[in-house]
Structure formats: C-alpha cells, structure tokens
Amino acid sequence: xxxxxxxxxxxxxxxxxxxxxxxxxxxxxxxxxxxxxxxxxxxxxxxxxxxxxxxxxxxxxxxxxxxxxxxxxxxxxxxxxxxxxxxxxxxxxxxxxxxxxxxxxxxxxxxxxxxxxxxxxxxxxxxxxxxxxxxxxxxxxxxxxxxxxxxxxxxxxxxxxxxxxxxxxxxxxxxxxxxxxxxxxxxxxxxxxxxxxxxxxxxxxxxxxxxxxxxxxxxxxxxxxxxxxxxxxxxxxxxxxxxxxxxxxxxxxxxxxxxxxxxxxxxxxxxxxxxxxxxxxxxxxxxxxxxxxxxxxxxxxxxxxxxxxxxxxxxxxxxxxxxxxxxxxxxxxxxxxxxxxxxxxxxxxxxxxxxxxxxxxxxxxxxxxxxxxxxxxx
Amino acid sequence: xxxxxxxxxxxxxxxxxxxxxxxxxxxxxxxxxxxxxxxxxxxxxxxxxxxxxxxxxxxxxxxxxxxxxxx
Numbered sequence: 268x269x270x271x272x273x274x275x276x277x278x279x280x281x282x283x284x285x286x287x288x289x290x291x292x293x294x295x296x297x298x299x300x301x302x303x304x305x306x307x308x309x310x311x312x313x314x315x316x317x318x319x320x321x322x323x324x325x326x327x328x329x330x331x332x333x334x335x336x337x338x339x340x341x342x343x344x345x346x347x348x349x350x351x352x353x354x355x356x357x358x359x360x361x362x363x364x365x366x367x368x369x370x371x372x373x374x375x376x377x378x379x380x381x382x383x384x385x386x387x388x389x390x391x392x393x394x395x396x397x398x399x400x401x402x403x404x405x406x407x408x409x410x411x412x413x414x415x416x417x418x419x420x421x422x423x424x425x426x427x428x429x430x431x432x433x434x435x436x437x438x439x440x441x442x443x444x445x446x447x448x449x450x451x452x453x454x455x456x457x458x459x460x461x462x463x464x465x466x467x468x469x470x471x472x473x474x475x476x477x478x479x480x481x482x483x484x485x486x487x488x489x490x491x492x493x494x495x496x497x498x499x500x501x502x503x504x505x506x507x508x509x510x511x512x513x514x515x516x517x518x519x520x521x522x523x524x525x526x527x528x529x530x531x532x533x534x535x536x537x538x539x540x541x542x543x544x545x546x547x548x549x550x551x552x553x554x555x556x557x558x559x560x561x562x563x564x565x566x567x568x569x570x571x572x573x574x575x576x577x578x579x580x581x582x583x584x585x586x587x588x589x590x591x592x593x594x595x596x597x598x599x600x601x602x603x604x605x606x607x608x609x610x611x612x613x614x615x616x617x618x619x620x621x622x623x624x625x626x627x628x629x630x631x632x633x634x635x636x637x638x639x640x641x642x643x644x645x
Numbered sequence: 646x647x648x649x650x651x652x653x654x655x656x657x658x659x660x661x662x663x664x665x666x667x668x669x670x671x672x673x674x675x676x677x678x679x680x681x682x683x684x685x686x687x688x689x690x691x692x693x694x695x696x697x698x699x700x701x702x703x704x705x706x707x708x709x710x711x712x713x714x715x716x
Contacts, residue, residue, distance in 0.1 A: 304686075304687060306687045306688065306691070308691050310695065312699075324691075326687060328686060328687050342686075342687065388709055390709065401709045402709060403707075403708045403709025405707075405708065412666050412667075412668075413669070414664075414666055414667055420707065420708040420709070421708060422707075422708030422709025423709070424709065444704070444708045444709070445708065446707060446708045450682070451664065452667045452672070452675060453664055453667075454665075454667060455667055455671040455672065455673075455674060455675065456674050456675075458675055458680060458682075460682050462705050462706065463649070463650065463705075464704040464705055464706070464707070464708065465650070466704060487646065488646070488703070488704055489646045489647075489649040489650050489704070490649065490702070490703070490704030490705035491649045491650075491652055491705065492704075492705030492706060494682055496679075496680045496681075496682070498674040498675075498677065498679075498680055500674070505677065505679040505680055507679070507684075511702070511704075511705045512648070512649050512652065513649065513702040513703075513704065513705070514646030514647070514648060514649045515646055515701075515702075516646065517701070519701045519702065521700070521701065521702035523702065529679040537679075539679075545696070545700055545702070547700060547701055547702060550701060583698075583699060583700060583701055584701050589699075589700065607685070607688075609688065611692070613695075613699075615699070615700075632699075634695070634699065636691070636692075636695060638688055638691060640685075640687065640688070
C-alpha cells in the first residue's frame with residue numbers, strides 16, 4: 268500500500284476525531300471519583316464487490332475531580348486509516364489507495380457551583396494534510412428545584428488544509444458555533460432535552476481529493492435535537508429516544524430518529540439494542556451520475572458553459588436514507604470496573620429516503636463499526 | 646434551516662410551567678447512567694464523527710466540535 272494520502276484521508280481526516288466537543292450537561296455536582304476508560308474502535312465500510320476504508324482507533328479518556336468543585340477531563344486517540352474512497356459518485360481510482368495516521372487530543376476544565384457550572388474546552392487534531400484547533404465555553408444554570416437546566420455554549424474551530432496534491436495550498440476553514448439547550452425533569456421516570464445548535468463557517472469546504480468538487484466557501488447550519496429518556500420500573504429498563512431536525516445553507520434538510528432500549532439483566536449484565544434512521548435531501552450543487560455528452564465522466568452536463576459553478580459528485584451530499592442496527596453488551600465486573608462491547612451495522616440507500624426521491628445511480632453503501640472498551644473508577 | 650430555528654423558539658416559549666415538580670427523593674431512577682443524556686462519552690463521540698463523515702448533517706449535541714476534514 269502506498270502512503271499517498273488521497274480521498275480516504277479527506278473522508279476520514281477527522282471522521283473519528285475526538286475534538287473538544289463539549290457535551291451538554293445537566294447541572295450536576297463535581298464528580299466524586301476519578302475515572303479512566305479505554306476504547307478500541309474498528310470501522311470498515313464497503314460497496315458491492317469493493318472494500319473501501321478501514322479505521323482502527325485506540326483511545327483513552329479520563330476524568331479527575333479537583334479540589335471538590337472542579338473537574339479535569341480529557342481524551343487521546345490515535346487513528347490508523349487505510350483504503351480508498353470514491354473520487355466521484357461510486358467510482359474509485361486505482362491510484363487512490365492510501366494509509367494515514369491521525370492524532371487527536373482534548374482537554375476540558377469545569378468549575379461547579381451549587382446550581383451552575385462553567386466549562387472551558389480545547390481540542391487538537393493533526394495528520395499529514397489537515398490540522399484543527401478548537402475552543403469552547405459552556406455554562407449551565409439550574410432552577411431552584413434542579414428540575415430545569417439551561418445550557419449555553421459557544422465554540423470556535425480553526426482548521427488548516429494542505430493537501431499533498433497541492434490543488435490548494437495552506438487553505439483554512441473557520442467555524443463558530445452556538446448552543447442553547449434546556450433539560451427538564453418531567454416525572455420521576457421521564458426526562459427530556461431540547462438543544463439548538465447554530466454553526467457559521469467560512470473557508471474551504473471542497474474536497475481536494477475529489478474530481479470536479481467545488482463548494483461554496485461558506486456554510487451555515489442549524490440543528491434542533493429533541494431527546495426523551497423514560498425508565499420502566501418493571502422490566503428494569505430505560506428507553507432512550509432522540510429526534511434531530513437539520514438544515515443548512517447547502518440546502519440539505521435532514522431528519523434523524525434513534526431509539527435504544529437499555530435492559531438490566533442479572534449478575535451485572537446489561538444489553539442494549541438500538542436503531543437509528545436518517546434521511547436527507549441532496550445539496551443544491553450535487554449532481555447525479557449523468558455526465559456531459561462531450562466531456563464524459565465525471566463532468567456534469569453544462570460544465571463547459573459554467574466551469575466556475577458549484578459542483579460535487581460526493582455521494583454524501585446526495586439524497587438517501589440510512590439505517591443502523593446496533594447492539595451493546597456491558598458487564599459490571601466489579602463495582603468500579605465495567606467492560607463493554609458494541610456492534611453497529613449501517614446501510615445507506617437512495618431507495619430508503621423518506622420525504623422525496625433518493626438520488627439515482629449510486630451503489631449501496633455499507634459500514635460496520637465495532638467498539639470494545641473498559642472503564643475503571645477510583 | 647429557518648424551520649429548525651423557528652421550531653426551537655416555539656418549543657422554548659411553550660414553557661414547562663404545567664409540570665408537577667419532582668422532589669429530590671424521587672430522582673433515584675433519573676440518576677441512573679442509562680437515564681443521562683451524556684451516556685458513554687467516547688462511544689457517543691465515535692458514533693457522532695462516523696455519521697458526520699458519512700452524512701451531510703451534524704450538530705445538536707454540543708459546541709466546539711471542529712476538526713472534521715471529512716468533506
């Protein structure tokens with residue numbers, strides 16, 4: 268295998284990154300015990316008759332309480348990526364094999380008060396042709412009875428892109444995002460959450476390793492996430508559900524639904540089957556695999572008359588539906604030591620889109636992700 | 646995108662004033678790990694980034710993500 272970084276590098280440049288994403292939290296007290304976790308992720312994807320990208324990513328995360336009202340948390344991951352991804356639609360060039368390493372780390376400091384918390388996070392991710400730094404601030408405020416918690420946050424990411432094929436040199440992308448969220452206890456067995464995130468990005472959004480890929484230099488995104496967890500006393504299980512409504516300035520609208528049933532079993536075992544469905548419309552500049560009669564593949568019809576327009580044949584910008592079936596098994600080995608295994612099977616098909624027709628002419632995309640982990644509290 | 650923001654504002658202003666308050670001693674089940682929204686941090690982030698790189702949608706969970714060269 269060569270080390271020519273190619274499409275796959277861009278595809279998964281930080282696909283498995285663990286940047287400083289600060290999760291929204293209910294107001295909570297500072298953690299009482301330290302925790303360390305190890306996780307190993309194996310990712311494989313394919314299209315009919317073709318194995319594409321493989322990723323192996325060991326990672327470690329940790330959390331330490333400090334001085335009673337502070338916490339320090341972080342993670343580190345090392346990805347090794349190999350394989351190939353399409354240069355347009357479902358077509359893969361024989362020259363696009365690649366292998367790459369990526370390192371990512373993040374750190375988060377949180378100060379807790381009686382009914383509020385304030386956090387700062389930073390993250391760093393690097394590989395041979397892509398570098399990212401991000402920073403975030405987040406605060407939570409709870410009502411007197413701690414049944415309602417508001418969360419606000421702001422984040423800033425600075426990415427540098429320097430592809431080895433020198434299609435562009437020292438390009439960048441700057442993104443600012445905002446969060447407004449509320450979490451509400453409804454009953455002793457029900458809790459709901461609504462989060463709105465808005466992101467405003469400027470810079471290089473094209474894929475330097477794909478042919479005929481020219482995207483706008485700005486992208487605004489909004490996502491509304493609604494979540495509801497319900498606990499069933501009798502079978503000793505929790506149902507975790509979520510719905511996300513998404514829209515962006517590329518004119519992609521998406522709906523994502525997920526549900527997970529977490530069933531407690533005797534002797535410290537837990538089993539959690541899950542299902543996730545996603546449907547999206549195509550970006551306004553995505554073109555179907557119908558090519559210019561003069562230029563042929565991969566040029567879109569009319570390319571000669573408007574060569575400076577926006578075009579992309581990236582199948583991820585097409586209209587499709589996707590389904591994931593997952594299962595997770597956890598075993599509490601001791602009071603402070605847990606081991607877990609998770610398998611997810613994922614498929615993307617144009618015919619599975621709901622809310623409109625899927626994009627024609629694309630091969631079914633399949634992926635399998637496996638996670639194995641242990642967590643220890645001190 | 647506009648619909649997403651408008652729906653959020655409607656939900657926010659609808660309020661939760663009619664909800665019967667839950668007392669601290671009734672929150673045993675809500676404190677269970679499987680009832681928190683954070684869940685398994687590393688796992689959630691792995692999955693989020695896989696989906697972010699294979700689909701054209703992201704967000705709704707937090708801020709300061711960045712680092713995705715997955716276009």
